[in-house]
Structure formats: structure tokens, C-alpha cells
Amino acid sequence: MNFPFESDIYSLRTPCYLVSEKALKHNMEILLSVRKRTxxxxxxxxxxxxxxxxxxxxxxxxxxxxxxxxxxxxxxxxxxxxxxxxxxxxxxxxxxxxxxxxxxxxxxxxxxxxxxxxxxxxxxxxxxxxxxxxxxxxxxxxxxxxxxxxxxxxxxxxxxxxxxxxxxxxxxxxxxxxxxxxxxxxxxxxxxxxxxxxxxxxxxxxxxxxxxxxxxxxxxxxxxxxxxxxxxxxxxxxxxxxxxxxxxxLNAGWLVTEVLDIGKNGIEFAIVDTSAACHMPDVLEMPYRPEIIGAGKEGEKKFCYRLGGPTCLAGDIIGDYAFDEPLKAGDRLVFCDMAIYSMCKNNTFNGMPLPEIYLEKLDGTTESIKRFGYEDFKRRV
Ligand SMILES: Cc1ncc(COP(=O)(O)O)c(C=O)c1O
Missing domain, CATH: 3.20.20.10 (Alanine racemase)
Structure with a gap:
């Protein structure tokens, strides 16, 4: 089951992970049932x-x-x-x-x-x-x-x-x-x-x-x-x-990002404030194409963009996504299933900021758990 989150994505600082206790609880209940049965x-x-x-x-x-x-x-x-x-x-x-x-x-x-x-x-x-x-x-x-x-x-x-x-x-x-x-x-x-x-x-x-x-x-x-x-x-x-x-x-977290710029080179591309290389390395390693809420594959919707991060790495490409409306700077996009093998694998290549981590609690409130800054980058290099 895919749980929706309740937080207003425009109220969060990007890039950020948003993790839902409700979705985690759903997974935990299934695991508990296996423990009880066996x-x-x-x-x-x-x-x-x-x-x-x-x-x-x-x-x-x-x-x-x-x-x-x-x-x-x-x-x-x-x-x-x-x-x-x-x-x-x-x-x-x-x-x-x-x-x-x-x-x-x-x-x-x-x-x-x-x-x-x-x-x-x-x-x-x-x-x-x-x-x-x-x-x-x-x-x-x-x-x-x-x-x-x-x-x-x-x-x-x-x-x-x-x-x-x-x-x-x-x-x-x-x-x-x-x-x-x-x-x-x-x-x-x-x-x-x-x-x-x-x-x-x-x-x-x-x-x-x-x-x-x-x-x-x-x-x-x-x-x-x-x-x-x-x-x-x-x-x-x-x-x-x-x-x-x-x-x-599984399916208990999202990565929220903001569109920074739109460009063209044969295809249209959008640069977002998150990086595959830094914030979702499995996208490049596995590799796989994470879902974005409301987006489809190329051809499924009218406006298609290749999404990439703001790093120097030519291959820092998240994938090709189609949308109902044209993208513009300031738009927010939400990548799905980002709680796993994501924040624990993050790095600060290019001095990329580490995404803030928010937790949406069972009572529906959203709390900023960790906010990172320049010092986190500096301490590691
Ligand atoms: C020894 C060991 N145990 C458990 C896991 C967890 O695997 P998964 O996240 O696919 O359930 C791994 C993943 O690499 C592993 O190497």
C-alpha cells in the first residue's frame, strides 16, 4: 500500500526527505504478523x-x-x-x-x-x-x-x-x-x-x-x-x-525537491536541487528510475523533461519524466520510496547540501529532525 503524506510540500525546506510514521507502522504491522504466526x-x-x-x-x-x-x-x-x-x-x-x-x-x-x-x-x-x-x-x-x-x-x-x-x-x-x-x-x-x-x-x-x-x-x-x-x-x-x-x-519516505532551471539540448531538461549521485545513489547504482508523484513516463503526458542534479557530474541524471503542465523554476517535485538506502548513503560531493530530514508523526504533525549546513560539509573534508 502506498500511503499519501499529509504535509504541505511547499512548507518544507528543500531538498528534504519526508518520512511517514503511518507508512512505517503499516510495514511494522506486517512484520509483527509474521513474527506472531511463526x-x-x-x-x-x-x-x-x-x-x-x-x-x-x-x-x-x-x-x-x-x-x-x-x-x-x-x-x-x-x-x-x-x-x-x-x-x-x-x-x-x-x-x-x-x-x-x-x-x-x-x-x-x-x-x-x-x-x-x-x-x-x-x-x-x-x-x-x-x-x-x-x-x-x-x-x-x-x-x-x-x-x-x-x-x-x-x-x-x-x-x-x-x-x-x-x-x-x-x-x-x-x-x-x-x-x-x-x-x-x-x-x-x-x-x-x-x-x-x-x-x-x-x-x-x-x-x-x-x-x-x-x-x-x-x-x-x-x-x-x-x-x-x-x-x-x-x-x-x-x-x-x-x-x-x-x-x-518500503514506501515510507519521499524526497522533495525544487526545480531550479529549465533548459534545452535536443530534449528539454530541468535542473533540480537534489542530486542522484548525492541523495539517491541507488538510482545510478542499481540503476532504477524512481517514481514522481503526478508524473509519467515519456509519452504518457504532454511535457517531458530529463531531470538532473546541480552537480558537475554529467551522469547525475535522475531520469526522464512527463508532466501535464510545463515545469518552471520554483515548482516542487516529490520522489517516491526514498526512505531506504538514501539518507544513510548520502554524500556531499560538489559540496552538495545534505537534505533536511522531516518526520510526519502518527498524530499528523511534521517535525524537522535534522537540518544540515555548511559545517557538515566542512567537517568531512
Ligand atoms: C547481510 C545483510 N542482511 C540484510 C540486508 C538487508 O537487505 P534488504 O534491505 O534488501 O532487505 C543486507 C543488504 O545488503 C545484507 O547484506
């Missing part, structure tokens, strides 16, 4: 969404957070609470000491990492559950940059490199092989997990099925997800974890 645990993958002003609202619905390293782990521990998990392809010794103070689960990407850090884990004096990330040699992702199982991937231990003699102290196995996919993909992946690692899962307390589950997308087969999770938990007697990022904040 007994699985669900963690927010903060790499996708780490706008912690919204954490208090989200907290009652899920079990905690997962992190990609020390900073996200600290944020999850300080601002979300519940369980704090972490996975990184490799940990520094000094970071491990810090992680051991705040994490409940630490997942290692290799047996060499596990062997390097297991002494520190044992001596930490805290009960921390350790796991190994595994690569089941199966995924259905076409874009290599998002495919953790592409040939030669550094992510996860392959079956031939699994050191079954080093499992003392390991309580869980972790698999992350999906990206924006349905429960059918998970159901087809599980037999590969079982084929290569089923024998070890029997010795484990938990199995983490990673992220990439598009659980809150309209049409997602929640029943199949629940059946798949149930079958693993029953067959192996383990606790299943899911750690979606995108599904937590």
Missing part, C-alpha cells in the same frame, strides 16, 4: 534505514537491529534496543572489543575471522552468540553488484571451505542471498541451504535468513514465507531470524 525473530537491517528518530515507534513491532559494523551496532544498541546483531566481512581487533560490549550476536564471514576473534569472544565475560555466514551457491539476482553469490564472491563460506571441525562456540548459520525478492525465491533457495549445510544446521541454535525479503510489498506471499520459516524451525529445532532492511521502510 515465532521467528525479525531485525531491522540498519544499512537500509537508520533514521533513529523513528525507532521508538518501530520498537514494539520487531526484535531489534542488525548492523554492518561498529557504528551501526552502536546506533542500534543506543537508539533501538532489543537484540543487537552484527555482520561484517572482516572485523578489526579494536572494533571486536567494542562490539563484544553491546552485541548479542556476532556473525563471522570466514573461519579465519572466527579463529582470530574467538579467544576475545570467550574472554569477554559476556554471553554473545556467534555465527558463520555461509554461501549456499544459489541466488536469483541478475545484477552482480547486489548478488552475494556471484562467482568469486567474498561474502560467506562456501561448502568446500566450511571447516566443520571449528564449530565449537558457533551457535548459528547466516545466509543472505536475496534482493527485493518474493517468498518463492526463498522457498527455492532453502533446498540449496539444506543440501550444503543441513548437516550442520542440526547442531545450531539459530539460522538467519538475511534480508532481501520484500515482505511488505503489495502481493508478497506472506503465507509462503511463514510456511518456509515454520518448516526450517520444525525440521531443525532452530530459531529463524529474518533481517529485512528495505521491507521495514
Amino acid at each position: 515465532g521467528c525473530k525479525i531485525l531491522l537491517a540498519q544499512k537500509a534505514f537508520s533514521m533513529y528518530a523513528a525507532y521508538p515507534m518501530m520498537r514494539p513491532y520487531i526484535d531489534g537491529t542488525t548492523a554492518s559494523g561498529l557504528y551501526e551496532a552502536k546506533l542500534g544498541h543506543e537508539e533501538f534496543g532489543g537484540e543487537t546483531h552484527v555482520f561484517s566481512p572482516a572485523y578489526k581487533k579494536e572494533d571486536m572489543a567494542e562490539l563484544l560490549k553491546i552485541c548479542d550476536d556476532i556473525i563471522f564471514n570466514s573461519f579465519s575471522q572466527w579463529k582470530l576473534h574467538r579467544g576475545t569472544v570467550k574472554n569477554s565475560g559476556r554471553k554473545v552468540s556467534c555465527g558463520i555466514r555461509c554461501n549456499p551457491l544459489y541466488s536469483e539476482i541478475d545484477t552482480d553488484i547486489y548478488n552475494p553469490c556471484f562467482t568469486g564472491s567474498r561474502l560467506g563460506v562456501t561448502p568446500e571451505n566450511f571447516e566443520s571441525g571449528e564449530l565449537d562456540g558457533i551457535e548459528g548459520l547466516h545466509f543472505h542471498t536475496m534482493c527485493e525478492q518474493g517468498a518463492d525465491v526463498l522457498a527455492r533457495t532453502v533446498p540449496h541451504i539444506e543440501k550444503h549445510f543441513g548437516g550442520y544446521i542440526k547442531q545450531m541454535k539459530w539460522v538467519n535468513l538475511g534480508g532481501g525479503h520484500h515482505i511488505t510489498k503489495a502481493g508478497y506471499d506472506v503465507d509462503l514465507l511463514c510456511r518456509t520459516v515454520d518448516s526450517i524451525q520444525q525440521k531443525y529445532g532452530v530459531q529463524v531470524y529474518l533481517e529485512p532492511g528495505e521491507a521495514c521502510a
Whole structure:
């Protein structure tokens, strides 16, 4: 479901992200229903969404957070609470000491990492559950940059490199092989997990099925997800974890921008006060074309423009969009689905300002959560 926002976009300072608690709550309710039906645990993958002003609202619905390293782990521990998990392809010794103070689960990407850090884990004096990330040699992702199982991937231990003699102290196995996919993909992946690692899962307390589950997308087969999770938990007697990022904040935010100038070079273009490179990097990385409220594709409406950012990068192009009326300087445009993999990936290339962050609360009021300025740019360079 796509929730509309209630804020007046002309009352906001641009560029800005506007995040809706109502939309987040909708996602959280779906995730809670999966937890209730299966007994699985669900963690927010903060790499996708780490706008912690919204954490208090989200907290009652899920079990905690997962992190990609020390900073996200600290944020999850300080601002979300519940369980704090972490996975990184490799940990520094000094970071491990810090992680051991705040994490409940630490997942290692290799047996060499596990062997390097297991002494520190044992001596930490805290009960921390350790796991190994595994690569089941199966995924259905076409874009290599998002495919953790592409040939030669550094992510996860392959079956031939699994050191079954080093499992003392390991309580869980972790698999992350999906990206924006349905429960059918998970159901087809599980037999590969079982084929290569089923024998070890029997010795484990938990199995983490990673992220990439598009659980809150309209049409997602929640029943199949629940059946798949149930079958693993029953067959192996383990606790299943899911750690979606995108599904937590899907369609829960917008990026509001202002048109600065209109020009022509064969086609008409508009320069806006937001940048694909700085404020929505996945548009260039994935790549994809974000929706704009009220706009269509070229040919669908009368007035078409190529939208680009005010940076020097020739390729800082957001896409081609058609409108009912001609655009003019001062017009505001609203990009959809901008809560995820956006503000946490922002940069200040060209000295671009970081977008202000607004939160539209459940009571309908809109609050400016963070406003950035020149000092934020200067501090980083
Ligand atoms: C290990 C791991 N867990 C969870 C996620 C979250 O994935 P998504 O936001 O697609 O659900 C990712 C994304 O890259 C990941 O690498």
C-alpha cells in the first residue's frame, strides 16, 4: 500500500526527505504478523534505514537491529534496543572489543575471522552468540553488484571451505542471498541451504535468513514465507531470524525537491536541487528510475523533461519524466520510496547540501529532525 503524506510540500525546506510514521507502522504491522504466526525473530537491517528518530515507534513491532559494523551496532544498541546483531566481512581487533560490549550476536564471514576473534569472544565475560555466514551457491539476482553469490564472491563460506571441525562456540548459520525478492525465491533457495549445510544446521541454535525479503510489498506471499520459516524451525529445532532492511521502510519516505532551471539540448531538461549521485545513489547504482508523484513516463503526458542534479557530474541524471503542465523554476517535485538506502548513503560531493530530514508523526504533525549546513560539509573534508 502506498500511503499519501499529509504535509504541505511547499512548507518544507528543500531538498528534504519526508518520512511517514503511518507508512512505517503499516510495514511494522506486517512484520509483527509474521513474527506472531511463526515465532521467528525479525531485525531491522540498519544499512537500509537508520533514521533513529523513528525507532521508538518501530520498537514494539520487531526484535531489534542488525548492523554492518561498529557504528551501526552502536546506533542500534543506543537508539533501538532489543537484540543487537552484527555482520561484517572482516572485523578489526579494536572494533571486536567494542562490539563484544553491546552485541548479542556476532556473525563471522570466514573461519579465519572466527579463529582470530574467538579467544576475545570467550574472554569477554559476556554471553554473545556467534555465527558463520555461509554461501549456499544459489541466488536469483541478475545484477552482480547486489548478488552475494556471484562467482568469486567474498561474502560467506562456501561448502568446500566450511571447516566443520571449528564449530565449537558457533551457535548459528547466516545466509543472505536475496534482493527485493518474493517468498518463492526463498522457498527455492532453502533446498540449496539444506543440501550444503543441513548437516550442520542440526547442531545450531539459530539460522538467519538475511534480508532481501520484500515482505511488505503489495502481493508478497506472506503465507509462503511463514510456511518456509515454520518448516526450517520444525525440521531443525532452530530459531529463524529474518533481517529485512528495505521491507521495514518500503514506501515510507519521499524526497522533495525544487526545480531550479529549465533548459534545452535536443530534449528539454530541468535542473533540480537534489542530486542522484548525492541523495539517491541507488538510482545510478542499481540503476532504477524512481517514481514522481503526478508524473509519467515519456509519452504518457504532454511535457517531458530529463531531470538532473546541480552537480558537475554529467551522469547525475535522475531520469526522464512527463508532466501535464510545463515545469518552471520554483515548482516542487516529490520522489517516491526514498526512505531506504538514501539518507544513510548520502554524500556531499560538489559540496552538495545534505537534505533536511522531516518526520510526519502518527498524530499528523511534521517535525524537522535534522537540518544540515555548511559545517557538515566542512567537517568531512
Ligand atoms: C547481510 C545483510 N542482511 C540484510 C540486508 C538487508 O537487505 P534488504 O534491505 O534488501 O532487505 C543486507 C543488504 O545488503 C545484507 O547484506
